[in-house]
Amino acid sequence: MSNNRVSRRQFLGYTLTGVGGFMAAGMLMPMVRFAVDPILQKKGDGDFVQTAQKISELSNEPTRVDFSYEQVDGWYTSEVTNSAWVYKDGDNVIALSPVCKHLGCTVNWGGDTAHPDQFFCPCHLGRYEKNGKNVAGTPPLGPLDQYEISEKDGFLLIGKPTENTLI
Numbered sequence: 001m002s003n004n005r006v007s008r009r010q011f012l013g014y015t016l017t018g019v020g021g022f023m024a025a026g027m028l029m030p031m032v033r034f035a036v037d038p039i040l041q042k043k044g045d046g047d048f049v050q051t052a053q054k055i056s057e058l059s060n061e062p063t064r065v066d067f068s069y070e071q072v073d074g075w076y077t078s079e080v081t082n083s084a085w086v087y088k089d090g091d092n093v094i095a096l097s098p099v100c101k102h103l104g105c106t107v108n109w110g111g112d113t114a115h116p117d118q119f120f121c122p123c124h125l126g127r128y129e130k131n132g133k134n135v136a137g138t139p140p141l142g143p144l145d146q147y148e149i150s151e152k153d154g155f156l157l158i159g160k161p162t163e164n165t166l167i
């Protein structure tokens with residue numbers, strides 16, 4: 001017989017360590033995966049969202065363009081619907097955010113009959129000029145944000161809102 005016999009105490013120690021380690025790994029792996037999963041996800045094709053708006057159909061009159069996209073927040077994915085006020089200024093396409101810079105209500109083009117050529121916020125009677133500049137004397141203290149835009153196959157793509165570059 002060999003002198004390298006494993007005692008009953010050692011056998012139990014090895015067995016419990018092995019089983020305990022296996023069980024601990026089984027509990028920890030899902031937690032680790034859960035924590036790092038969003039980091040491992042592939043990003044989308046880009047930061048622009050396809051809309052159903054043909055660029056050729058735009059005019060110099062602001063038109064509301066709705067668009068939706070999937071928003072990934074950690075492991076939770078939701079469908080977000082948003083909109084932009086879009087018009088042509090010569091050959092340029094301008095897309096403005098509808099979010100009022102006062103308290104975040106949604107502005108409408110021509111919503112105030114007394115000022116049909118301005119954006120109007122019905123919450124506190126805020127007004128903006130066509131280029132998004134806030135009208136002095138009304139509540140908003142800054143201009144509407146401007147969306148980055150792109151074009152694909154004649155259709156408008158909307159990007160992130162950025163500071164207004166028209167003013």
Ligand code: FES
Binds near residue numbers: 104124126
């Ligand atoms: S939220 Fe638009 S004017 Fe107040």
